[in-house]
């Protein structure tokens with residue numbers, strides 16, 4: 459496959475938004491207590507006209523242009539919320555959508571207004587939206603404005619999740635600084651949980667920490683039955699990963715929703 463240089467890639471991404479080449483896949487987040495899912499994570503894919511389906515790693519990191527990352531982020535949030543509302547309108551049991559938010563979006567003073575307006579236009583209750591923040595969003599103590607924005611969003615009823623927990627700088631410190639509803643344990647701690655005592659101990663401690671802080675906790679990247687068993691024995695209640703489901707196109711999620719429709 460021919461490789462594009464950064465400038466070409468950026469030019470293509472600008473067109474991709476207008477040409478509707480981006481799509482969202484949705485990965486169910488399973489609740490082990492109820493054996494069903496009540497939320498999905500929206501994950502962007504690029505249906506490239508010549509290069510096939512591209513994953514975020516293939517293009518997101520190359521977008522140096524801050525404004526472009528913001529534009530893509532806005533498209534994702536709008537599209538994900540529209541989809542969730544469409545499923546509600548079709549009468550499925552309502553589910554929540556988790557959307558990844560980049561640090562660049564939080565640098566926009568208008569970000570909170572954008573979220574409020576989007577929910578308002580779509581008429582979606584804020585409790586059906588979760589924002590996944592990676593730990594590198596708040597690095598400096600002087601990011602008071604970002605912290606305020608997160609409080610504002612959370613006070614409206616939007617849920618806040620800390621993504622890739624345990625990979626960032628002073629992870630636990632974030633739990634003190636910002637309002638958090640849910641921790642997502644990074645997949646690197648889950649990978650060998652069934653045969654590495656240290657990983658198992660770290661995950662157990664995180665589960666206890668979340669319990670004491672009254673937070674939800676989800677294990678990411680669960681791929682095997684052995685990992686699942688280990689998590690079950692530690693009373694982990696929520697998991698996401700290939701073992702249960704890969705990220706799916708909206709039509710596939712809809713098939714799952716049909717199977718769990720209330721009253722059917």
Ligand code: G
Pocket residue numbers: 485501514558621622645678679680681698699700701705
């Ligand atoms: O940073 P974040 O956790 O949001 O990244 C989610 C990414 O992880 C997505 O690109 C998704 O496709 C991928 N992913 C989801 N489930 C699994 C899994 O079970 N194993 C692996 N290796 N990757 C996964």
Ligand code: MN
Pocket residue numbers: 499558590621
């Ligand atoms: Mn995520």
